[in-house]
Amino acid sequence: MAETPSPSLSQSPSPPFGPIISDGQVGGFDWMVLLAAILCAFVCALGLNTMLQCACRVFTEPRQWIASRRLNSGLKRKEMVALPTSTYTTHSSAASSPSSSPNSSTCVICLAEFSDGDPIRFLPKCNHYFHVVCIDKWLLSHSSCPTCRHLLKSNDSLHSLQ
Structure with missing residues (x-):
């Protein structure tokens, strides 16, 4: 029979997300990519919000303002x-x-x-x-x-x- 290696007490416990690897990766996961994706989603959400506000303003303008614009056309x-x-x-x-x-x-x-x-x-x-x-x-x-x-x-x- 083969002997199974016994766990050694001299090994240090691994971090909860896996071993730390160089370049900001923890357990093979790149935190910088995640941060960039969150930032990109935030900027896109702000742009979409601005576009929706402009679209709502166009459809809800008072008729009198539109009429006065036509009057000065x-x-x-x-x-x-x-x-x-x-x-x-x-x-x-x-x-x-x-x-x-x-x-x-x-x-x-x-x-x-x-x-x-x-x-x-x-x-x-x-x-x-x-x-x-x-x-x-x-x-x-x-x-x-x-x-x-x-x-x-x-x-x-x-x-x-x-």
Whole structure:
């Protein structure tokens, strides 16, 4: 018969997760991989939470806010052309637009000074004026004055959307 080796009392007990191996592994298990996976899952959960909050906000926006965004979405070309135009002259600029900014000799869109003979367009509700080319480009995407943000469209269309 073969002799079985008897347990030796000189051996030290092994750790509960197995023997410690170099490079942060305990019993063949890499704790750094686990930590990286937990961190990655946390970042993904934060991103998903942010996306869900944005999606909920889009679906629960008040109708009035959406209607006001549509109201300032730009003028149609025929509405824009119907706005009054004039020719700029230095001696009539101060008298023709009392509500303009103190530096009324400058177009606030392109920041260029008006010169005699420049075609300008007046906005009827606020009397601000701009180069025709500048304000026409602005009014294709906005329905408000670039200086005072006064809406050019009526609020009747806001009530019809509700």
